[in-house]
Amino acid sequence: MKHSKWKILSSEDVSPSKWFPIVKDQVELSNGKTLEYFRSLLEPAAMVVAVTKERELIFVRQYKHGVREVCLEFPAGRVEHDQSPLQAAVKELAEETGVHIHENQLTPLLELWTEPSKSSVRVHGFFVKDIEVVSQQHLEDSEAIEVVKVPISKVDELLVNGELHASDTVALLLYAKHRFPELLSTR
Amino acid sequence: MKHSKWKILSSEDVSPSKWFPIVKDQVELSNGKTLEYFRSLLEPAAMVVAVTKERELIFVRQYKHGVREVCLEFPAGRVEHDQSPLQAAVKELAEETGVHIHENQLTPLLELWTEPSKSSVRVHGFFVKDIEVVSQQHLEDSEAIEVVKVPISKVDELLVNGELHASDTVALLLYAKHRFPELLSTR
Numbered sequence: 001m002k003h004s005k006w007k008i009l010s011s012e013d014v015s016p017s018k019w020f021p022i023v024k025d026q027v028e029l030s031n032g033k034t035l036e037y038f039r040s041l042l043e044p045a046a047m048v049v050a051v052t053k054e055r056e057l058i059f060v061r062q063y064k065h066g067v068r069e070v071c072l073e074f075p076a077g078r079v080e081h082d083q084s085p086l087q088a089a090v091k092e093l094a095e096e097t098g099v100h101i102h103e104n105q106l107t108p109l110l111e112l113w114t115e116p117s118k119s120s121v122r123v124h125g126f127f128v129k130d131i132e133v134v135s136q137q138h139l140e141d142s143e144a145i146e147v148v149k150v151p152i153s154k155v156d157e158l159l160v161n162g163e164l165h166a167s168d169t170v171a172l173l174l175y176a177k178h179r180f181p182e183l184l185s186t187r
Numbered sequence: 188m189k190h191s192k193w194k195i196l197s198s199e200d201v202s203p204s205k206w207f208p209i210v211k212d213q214v215e216l217s218n219g220k221t222l223e224y225f226r227s228l229l230e231p232a233a234m235v236v237a238v239t240k241e242r243e244l245i246f247v248r249q250y251k252h253g254v255r256e257v258c259l260e261f262p263a264g265r266v267e268h269d270q271s272p273l274q275a276a277v278k279e280l281a282e283e284t285g286v287h288i289h290e291n292q293l294t295p296l297l298e299l300w301t302e303p304s305k306s307s308v309r310v311h312g313f314f315v316k317d318i319e320v321v322s323q324q325h326l327e328d329s330e331a332i333e334v335v336k337v338p339i340s341k342v343d344e345l346l347v348n349g350e351l352h353a354s355d356t357v358a359l360l361l362y363a364k365h366r367f368p369e370l371l372s373t374r
Contacts, residue, residue: 003250003257003331014203016211020225020305022203027252030331038207039253040227042305063190064303065214066226070190071303110346112354114301115308116251116258118207118229123354144190144217159297159362167299167310167354174361175346 040119046089047076051129056149073169085124125172227306233276234263238316243336260356272311312359
């Protein structure tokens with residue numbers, strides 16, 4: 001079966017807010033049919049799986065209004081226009097957790113698509129080990145973010161007990177365990 | 188640190204389309220501040236990790252216009268108002284892949300939140316083993332879905348070669364491998 005990109009015949013900005021950019025596309029499918037399709041055009045994000053020298057994983061806990069739940073996730077944030085995903089990862093880790101690293105300490109993990117049908121979002125996942133938490137967070141006004149350090153030996157319990165739900169966090173955690181078994185082994 | 192749900196003071200429908208339901212909430216934070224916040228109110232989804240008697244995993248490949256890429260994912264679909272997540276899982280698996288199962292064959296895996304900041308979406312992940320692909324797909328008009336069976340021994344290659352990007356698919360694949368090592372072991 002041949003899969004080809006839909007051709008965008010025209011595109012109209014129908015965003016209800018600058019915080020929720022949405023376009024209405026008139027598209028042509030590979031079979032020649034046309035249809036109207038709405039998608040959200042959001043910047044990529046960067047997310048970091050960070051392991052301390054004491055063999056702990058660094059999570060952040062905060063309320064997320066989309067699901068109306070308190071979430072435990074890896075530190076992450078938007079990649080701004082003038083940034084690379086690496087730069088965004090370094091900056092967000094520092095702001096949200098007070099951990100300062102250099103770009104060359106980060107290993108790329110996976111690029112994740114969180115809502116491929118409806119949203120352009122791509123999450124660039126990175127891994128860093130042997131870090132130290134030394135300084136303070138620098139948070140924006142609406143961010144009430146708690147830094148949570150979890151010993152590697154306890155991470156499986158979080159999963160089994162249903163305390164991890166964010167799909168990008170679960171995917172990157174398990175991918176990092178799969179790729180670096182010696183670092184993240186619980187045995 | 189105490190995390191509490193934001194209180195919704197008022198809520199306005201600002202959907203650009205019935206396919207993209209969005210509300211503008213006026214919310215009160217736990218510190219008493221108020222702000223305006225946009226979120227997308229989407230139905231939950233059900234996704235199935237299905238393993239055949241021949242030790243293959245069943246994926247579907249289709250173009251996704253949000254990211255404008257061809258995606259390899261597990262079969263999934265929306266949970267309709269009159270359905271349970273289990274019922275939706277059974278129905279979508281049949282429609283997208285021609286695999287017919289009973290609800291009691293499904294084991295719940297994880298509930299995933301794909302965009303917890305911006306979207307209400309919850310993905311209910313299920314696992315089923317020992318299945319047979321016997322009949323035809325029943326697809327909607329705009330769905331050009333290819334069923335792809337991948338031997339369990341080849342799935343790690345898909346991951347390492349960057350052929351899997353959908354965050355819910357990656358999360359459920361690795362969680363199923365973690366939880367059922369005897370079934371999904373590649374060795």
